[in-house]
Amino acid sequence: MKSKILALLRERGDYVSGQELCERFGVSRTAVWKAIGQLKKEGYCMEAVQNKGYLLVEDKELYGQHELESRMNTKWAGHPLFFYDELPSTNLQAKLDAEKGAREGTLIVADMQTAGRGRKGRSWSSPAGTNIYFTLILKPEYSVERASMVTLLMGLAVAEGIRETCGAESFIKWPNDIVIHGKKVCGMLAEMSVEREFIHYIVMGVGVNVGQQEFVPEIASMATSLWQECGRKVSRAGLIVNVMKSFEHYYDVFQREGSISPLLQRYNELLVNRDREVRVLDPKGEFRGISRGINENGELLVEREDGTLTAVYAGEVSVRGIYGYV
Numbered sequence: 001m002k003s004k005i006l007a008l009l010r011e012r013g014d015y016v017s018g019q020e021l022c023e024r025f026g027v028s029r030t031a032v033w034k035a036i037g038q039l040k041k042e043g044y045c046m047e048a049v050q051n052k053g054y055l056l057v058e059d060k061e062l063y064g065q066h067e068l069e070s071r072m073n074t075k076w077a078g079h080p081l082f083f084y085d086e087l088p089s090t091n092l093q094a095k096l097d098a099e100k101g102a103r104e105g106t107l108i109v110a111d112m113q114t115a116g117r118g119r120k121g122r123s124w125s126s127p128a129g130t131n132i133y134f135t136l137i138l139k140p141e142y143s144v145e146r147a148s149m150v151t152l153l154m155g156l157a158v159a160e161g162i163r164e165t166c167g168a169e170s171f172i173k174w175p176n177d178i179v180i181h182g183k184k185v186c187g188m189l190a191e192m193s194v195e196r197e198f199i200h201y202i203v204m205g206v207g208v209n210v211g212q213q214e215f216v217p218e219i220a221s222m223a224t225s226l227w228q229e230c231g232r233k234v235s236r237a238g239l240i241v242n243v244m245k246s247f248e249h250y251y252d253v254f255q256r257e258g259s260i261s262p263l264l265q266r267y268n269e270l271l272v273n274r275d276r277e278v279r280v281l282d283p284k285g286e287f288r289g290i291s292r293g294i295n296e297n298g299e300l301l302v303e304r305e306d307g308t309l310t311a312v313y314a315g316e317v318s319v320r321g322i323y324g325y326v
């Protein structure tokens with residue numbers, strides 16, 4: 001009920017009487033009064049005026065279960081949502097929940113991670129009070145070959161979510177990273193449980209550097225945050241909601257059409273290396289070419305010197321710019 005009260009007060013932007021809250025949520029005056037008291041304890045500023053009711057004054061950024069729940073304006077992505085102050089890893093928690101039957105759309109968010117996981121067995125630095133770490137659970141009915149599309153759709157959603165939330169011009173570094181001015185601001189890690197051709201679940205983990213002001217010297221030249229790029233605080237809750245909204249839209253299109261074809265143009269517009277020379281780090285041998293965007297299978301098309309196009313599959317290779325990461 002607390003999230004619903006918050007959502008109503010935010011939407012109204014004016015005083016809402018205790019009576020209206022009671023009627024709306026079918027609870028007693030005491031229950032409303034208690035909920036308001038608990039929200040105040042969580043840090044919300046509630047002005048209470050006799051004969052007028054309650055007014056929500058949003059004077060600082062709050063981040064937690066009720067903030068996220070009260071803002072989530074999606075149909076299924078982000079419902080239900082579980083917020084933790086601390087977790088080893090949201091991907092790990094999501095897998096445990098998925099095993100226990102959590103439904104598609106369930107979102108696990110943590111303020112910090114003690115064992116954040118990156119790709120290729122690396123760790124993901126996850127300090128408290130500053131960045132975003134979340135994992136979305138999906139229970140697809142499509143075959144395993146299409147599972148890699150989920151990362152592409154999430155990349156699209158994060159790049160657009162960042163643009164919408166703070167205006168920073170973020171781009172996709174196919175297939176797993178989001179970059180701004182050539183530096184990584186977000187990493188994604190999809191993991192799945194498969195039996196023969198049947199996907200039990202996919203957990204789609206996303207880490208975005210939002211408020212981080214400094215990075216360790218080893219990654220400082222390659223990493224950035226929204227704070228560094230925009231020069232101001234960016235709402236973590238606002239960004240998660242925008243990403244979920246966008247992901248839900250793209251995932252619904254993908255499911256309905258059975259392919260990412262309708263989204264290719266937008267994806268390729270946001271591709272950071274499009275029409276630029278790249279190095280393809282293929283275990284069978286490195287080669288160079290011009291990146292020409294992805295095809296409907298999610299493969300990156302790289303034009304070789306002789307004009308032929310090679311479709312590069314994400315699982316096997318990494319792609320770099322000629323002079324470095326992008």
Ligand code: BTN
Nearest residue numbers: 089091116117118119187205207
């Ligand atoms: C990478 O670029 O190496 C991928 C990083 C993925 C990090 C996110 S943070 C939320 C989720 N939980 C994890 O343990 N990892 C992913």
